[in-house]
Amino acid sequence: MRLVQVFVPRGDLDLVLETAEATGVDYAVSEQTCRGEFEALVSVPVPPAAVEPFLSELRASGLDEGSYTVVTAAETVVSDRADELHGEFAGTRISREELQSRAADLAPAASTYFILLVVSTAIATAGLLLDSAATIIGAMVVAPLMGPALSASVGVVVDDDMLARRGVVLQVTGICVAVATAAAIGWLLRGTVLLPPGFDITTVPEVRERTTPSVLALFLALGSGVAGVVSLVRNVGSVLVGVAIAVALVPPAATAGLGIAWGHPTVVVTAGTLVLINLLSINLTALILLWLSGYRPHRTDRIDHAYGQLRSRVVMLVVAIAILSLVLGGVTYGSYQTAAVEHDIQTELEAMTDDPTFDEFAFHERTVDYELVDVYTGGQPSVTVLVERPPGDQEPPDFADIVRERLETATGTDLEVAVELVDTQRSG
Structure with missing residues (x-):
């Protein structure tokens, strides 16, 4: 339930009461003692679905926009009449005014936003270098990226240019700050006693996961966008959804920063592509779902303008995602090819170990040097095979x-093969 309180300007009390009667909601009137601007306070308990129709009727009836209308969430309502109101005003989404207010609250002050973002990126960077999934997920609790991602979309559908612009600016600058923070941390740690000599970030599984993304990575971004809108519209579980959105953005941004610090252009491109496509997908999903949920500007003459803005942004986002998806698809295909070659080599070596032709020789894969870039540059896979043989x-x-x-023959690919022979004795 919600409690709507209207501070009624002098001369407008009958207008407010007639609107409440026409909407079919209960109300109570209190005398107002103030500087003379307001004559009464009208309190109206309503279900969430009734807030927007009631406020729209107040505006349509000509209530002075300079007055105050306060909407608060009621923790508990003890009344049989509440069930009747819920039956009359069915629905689960919050009002346009509450949506706009919550979106603005979710995007914190710039100083708070960047402090939390730098802290979360620093923790995530440490988690990547330590190959600790738990540390990375813990960093996501701190990351404040949900607010800007949703406020930008809310601003478009309700025609609040300032809110939309602020959301976009915070997202773009936030990603840049995250990349720069990770790059600075990587540059400071590289070559110190905190990392092993010759440490290579491309060998870390958590880093490699962000540099070899597949098209399936889109599901995280699209799912995060859907969950973000649902949590905002229905006022539930925003903290956990914020973690999901941060997981889609901060770790790949930190990975791109580490790629800059270690001078790996491939890491920067692949991780950067992942973070951009995730960011755009979250915004696209939020825009479409908010519009389909029925949110519009409160002024009917601005609906066409908002729709035009929505349409142009959706087209721009779809085109950008399609272009980036080509890169993502290329990474997916390249990763499949390298994995397929390694799998075929391993399978054939096991078959050769069981082949009587090779007597008691045992074949083991030692290394396969075949990177993503080799798939597209024509680089030849290099394989080192360790062969155990009986002495003599x-x-x-x-x-x-x-x-x-x-x-x-097994891989269908030209290979460069090095064979290392080891005389092996095994005890009973």
């Missing part, structure tokens, strides 16, 4: 060529 056994003179031909 001799391999054929062209043994390395035999191994290479078997592996090339």
Whole structure:
């Protein structure tokens, strides 16, 4: 339930009461003692779905816009009449005015926003370097990215240019700050005793996960956008949804920053593409769902303008996502190709170990050097095979060529193969 309180300007009391009667809601009138601007306070208990129709009727009836109308959430209402009101005003979404107010509250002051963002990025960067998923998820609780992501979309659908502009600015500058923070931390830590000598970020699984994203990564962003709108519109679970949105944005932004610090252009491009496509997808989903939920500007003459703004942004976002998806699709295909080659090599080596032709030789994959960039530049996969043999056994003179031909037949790819032979004795 909501409690709507209208501070009635002098001469407008009959107008407010007639509106309440026409809307079919209960009300109570209190005498107002003030500087002379207001003559009464009208309190109206209503379900959430009735707030917007009631406020719209007040505006349509000509209530002075200089008056105060306060909407508060009622923790508990003890009355059988509440059930009747809920039956008359069915619905679960909050009013346009509450939506606009909540979106503005979710986007904190700039100083608070950037402090929390730098802290969350620093924690996430540490989690990436430590390969700690728990640390990364913990950092997401601090990240304040949900507010700007949703306030930008809310501003468009309700025709609040200032709110929309602020949401976009905070998102863009926030991502830039996150990348710069991670790059600075990486530059400071690189070569120190806090990281192993020769530490390479591309070998860390948590980093590699953000540099080899697949098209399936879109589901996180799209799902986060849907959950964000639902939590905002229905006023539930915004903290957990904020974590989901932050997971889609902060870790890949931090990964891009680490790529800058370590001088890995591939890391910067792939992680940067992931964070951009996630950001755009969240905004696209939020825009469409808010409009489909029925939110419009309160002035009917501004609805066409808001729709035009919505349409142009949706087109721009769809085009940008489509272009970035080509990059994401390319990464997905390249990752599949490298994984397929490695899988085929491993499978063939196991088959060669069981093949009587090779007597008691045992074949093991030691390294496969085949990177994403090699798929598109024509780079040849380099394979090192470790072969165990009983002491005294001799391999054929062209043994390395035999191994290479078997592996090339299995993978369908030209390979550069190095064979390391080890005399092995095994005890009972």
